[in-house]
Amino acid sequence: MTHTGIDIAAELVRDLLRDQHPDLADRPLRLGARGWDNQLWRLGDDLAVRLPWATQSADALLRKEHAWLPGLAPHLPLPVPVPQRLGEPSERFPRPWIVTTWVPGEPADRAPATRAAEAADTLAAFLTAMHRPAPTGAPAGRDRGGPLADHAERFAKQLASATELGLIPDPDAVRAVWEDAVGAPDWAGPALWLHGDLHPANVLTAGGTFCGVIDFGDLCAGDPACDLAAPWILLPGGAADRFYEAYQPTPDAATLRRARGWAVLRALSGILIGEAGVHGRPGGKPTWGPPAHAALGCLTVTAHR
Secondary structure, three states, X not given: OOOOOOOOOHHHHHHHHHHHOHHHXXXXXXXXXXXXXXXXXXXXXXXXXXXXXOOOOHHHHHHHHHHHHHHHHHHOOOOOOOEEEEEOXXXXXXXXXXXXXXXXXXXXXXXXXXXXXXXXXXXXXXXXHHOOEOOOOOOEOOOXXXXXXXXXXXXXXXXXXXXXXXXXXXXXXXXXXXXXXXXXXXXXXXXXXXXXXXXXXXXXXXXOEEEEEOOOOOOEEEOXXXXXXXXXXXXXXXXXXXXXXXXXXXXXXXXXXXXHHHXXXXXXXXXXXXXXXXXXXXXXXXXXXXXXXXXXXXXXXXXXX
């Protein structure tokens, strides 16, 4: 991550609001989270301010959410952070920022879903609603929603790194899942709306099931298999089948194979990020490791299903 070089503090956020959205400036303000791309500040009980801080790409991602997510949100059965205001670059802060609705809940990497059947049905309903044909001009994914074969080098490097660290008990089984997925026919249907980044830190839970989905910076149009990797990473072991039974339309065999490939990529990333977190390295998140290891364990017994 490459930080902005600007110290984002409460007073700066309040000054930005006073300059551009003064009707919101006197609300209670407190730091909510520091993510990969943005800092999140709670604004009263029902709003949040998101400011880019860690990547240069964050500016475009925030503008994309502001442009597209308000039109999608009413069709989704779970709460999502709907953009309400846009902040433009200024002398105080030379990057765009947004005000969104606040979505309550705990990230699933810290509070995993435990009610397997209900969580599977909830996730299936969300993605059934999300995956509708995208209009002409919908954003393309940065590296999501296209052919899996485009990620062969990334897969090989991540598998090698995780294996060298002693984190992968059976690399041949992981490779078999990947090769089966890459060998599946490509998506031949229309480009569908995708969340594009359904890892455990971007899905919220309450009471053992899912209650919200956040961070639509990777919103794009493409192959639904990218999102259909999510049940392997998000659900308790054995619940992926329940998800695929509830999701509509029922995915064909090729889509399920590609989804497992996307799930392997996400699991390997999670394992490496989790390991970095355990050892206190920059960008590491120790809570990402356990769900990624569990997913890879389930995936390696499904290569030939």
